[in-house]
Amino acid sequence: MQKPIGIFDSGVGGTSIWKEVAKMLPRENTIYLADSANAPYGEKSKEEIQRLSIKNTEFLLGRGCKIILVACNTATTNAIDYLRSHYDVPFIGIEPAIKPAALHTKTKKIGVLATKGTLSSSLFHNTSKLYAEGITILEQEGKRLVELIEAGKIQSDEMKELLIGFLQPMLDQNMDCLVLGCTHYPYLIPVLKDILPEHINIIDSGEAVARQTKAILEQNSLLSDRNVQPEHIFYTNANIAVIEDLIDRPSAKVFYLDF
Structure with a gap:
């Protein structure tokens, strides 16, 4: 399955999860969405967190993602049940360890x-x-x-x-x-x-989330079987330099998105 893994967070923090996923699943393409313009989610109402999570999910699904990691503790605790009940792809959430x-x-x-x-x-x-x-x-x-x-x-x-x-x-x-x-x-x-x-x-919880992602991909026969350099694409609606400094991977592509 060549489709990418989708990851979203209220900002750049979920790149800590992305690093663990990319290390454990080195054949997988990824698309990361940093909603930094709306960070932090932790101060927002449940309704607003849910609305933003739906928007992020639909952005990633529009780019063909086969699984979505909600790489944000606040979005997981406030929105993941809704997302799982309204979309067909598997969702992986984050919660304190x-x-x-x-x-x-x-x-x-x-x-x-x-x-x-x-x-x-x-x-x-x-x-x-x-x-x-x-x-x-x-x-x-x-x-x-x-x-x-x-x-x-x-x-x-x-x-x-x-x-x-x-x-x-x-x-x-x-x-x-x-x-x-x-x-x-x-x-x-x-x-x-x-x-x-x-x-x-x-x-x-980064390594545990990566293990769970791998397990869910295996269970759903969604693992990539290709043996070429994966593509990692990052989108942010804030300063791209912050993500570039954190991911430190020359092969990754970072784009500003008016989102």
């Missing part, structure tokens, strides 16, 4: 850094109840983090100050695992490692 954190924690205290839209969703709370019985989940809304990442200010003083303010209360409560509940946040791992004690496990 509560289960692996629950398996790794020794202090029974897990920190979750995520957007307001994810933390307030029923899917997040259902996942927490299912996998984190007897464990305290320390929730922290990552205000301003997505905006700074979208602006290319990952290493800025403002970013470091925000993260210290978010993380210290969780450290004071004996957190030993930090779940990154937004696909933008893996790009903060170098900064987080400078701030956090060495014993803190930082957990994101």
Whole structure:
């Protein structure tokens, strides 16, 4: 099946998922849509998140995508049920990695850094109840983090100050695992490692999502059987330089889209 894998996010953060997918599925073409002009989704209503997710989905389907990764925690928790019930292609969603954190924690205290839209969703709370019985989940809304990442200010003083303010209360409560509940946040791992004690496990869901994508493609006989260089196309409705800096792959093509 030569059709591409479609991926969308509220911005550039889902490129952290794209990297894992491209590594695990090296024969697959991909099309990535960054809706950066509307980032962050985490501050929007469920209805608005759903509307944007429908728009993104139909853009990718219009380009022949055979499967769609909703590479955004907020869009997954607020819109993926609707998308699955209204479109025929398989959808892969993203949710905070509560289960692996629950398996790794020794202090029974897990920190979750995520957007307001994810933390307030029923899917997040259902996942927490299912996998984190007897464990305290320390929730922290990552205000301003997505905006700074979208602006290319990952290493800025403002970013470091925000993260210290978010993380210290969780450290004071004996957190030993930090779940990154937004696909933008893996790009903060170098900064987080400078701030956090060495014993803190930082957990994101990128590799697990790539494994699930491969499994669903296999189940639906959608895997590519070609043995040539894949095509990776990126669309953004904001500054293309931010995506170019993050993906760092000469063969990828990045286009501005008035979307």
